[in-house]
Amino acid sequence: MKKIKLYIASSLDGYIAHSDGALDWLSDFLKPSKNRHGYDELMDAIDTIIMGSKTYHEIIESNFDWPYKTKTTYVISHRNTNLNENDNVNFITENITENIEKLKRESKSDIWLVGGGQLITLLLNHDLIDEMQICYVPAILGEGVPLFPNKPKESKWEIVKTQIYDSGMMKVDYNKDKLS
């Protein structure tokens, strides 16, 4: 069984975007540098990407080209609004958790859970996230799109690694506590 790994950037107060979806608070920390905050290692380890439809549409609106052509992407939504069928992008619109469990069973490599918060909580509530790599950005937004919205059920996590980058970001790697 392959793992689902959340890899995401969060503000100190637990937001992943401004309320309007803007990520400008993040871009200063993502300027090209020799260290890419573990992104390259993640991309080497995964062959499949899953994301919520709001995240998908934010990427579509901000990118000229689909950035994940070499991976297979699944977008979770109630309806199919796929604009990238030729870029290995697929939609899952029913039996969401069953289909994600099937991906875990059938993927050849691990799976990157991109976000956003709604999808994270859905998967937390079904014990479908195995690892979390959270890049904490030293900024407080005050309000925005929460990393963990809608009161996910209680779960326990073990810190397995921390890394501080020159950019100012700190990445904390968590594994699901096997006893929780």
Ligand SMILES: NC(=O)c1ccc[n+]([C@@H]2O[C@H](COP(=O)([O-])OP(=O)(O)OC[C@H]3O[C@@H](n4cnc5c(N)ncnc54)[C@H](OP(=O)(O)O)[C@@H]3O)[C@@H](O)[C@H]2O)c1
């Ligand atoms: N900081 C970062 O690293 C980072 C990473 C990822 C995302 N983000 C940001 O996070 C924001 C989006 O997060 P979000 O929490 O608002 O949304 P999201 O999780 O990306 O997507 C929510 C959508 O997923 C679908 N969905 C959720 N649960 C479902 C279910 N049970 N069945 C069917 N479909 C379901 C629905 O799509 P439909 O409405 O289409 O049915 C829902 O509107 C964006 O601004 C994005 O840029 C930031």
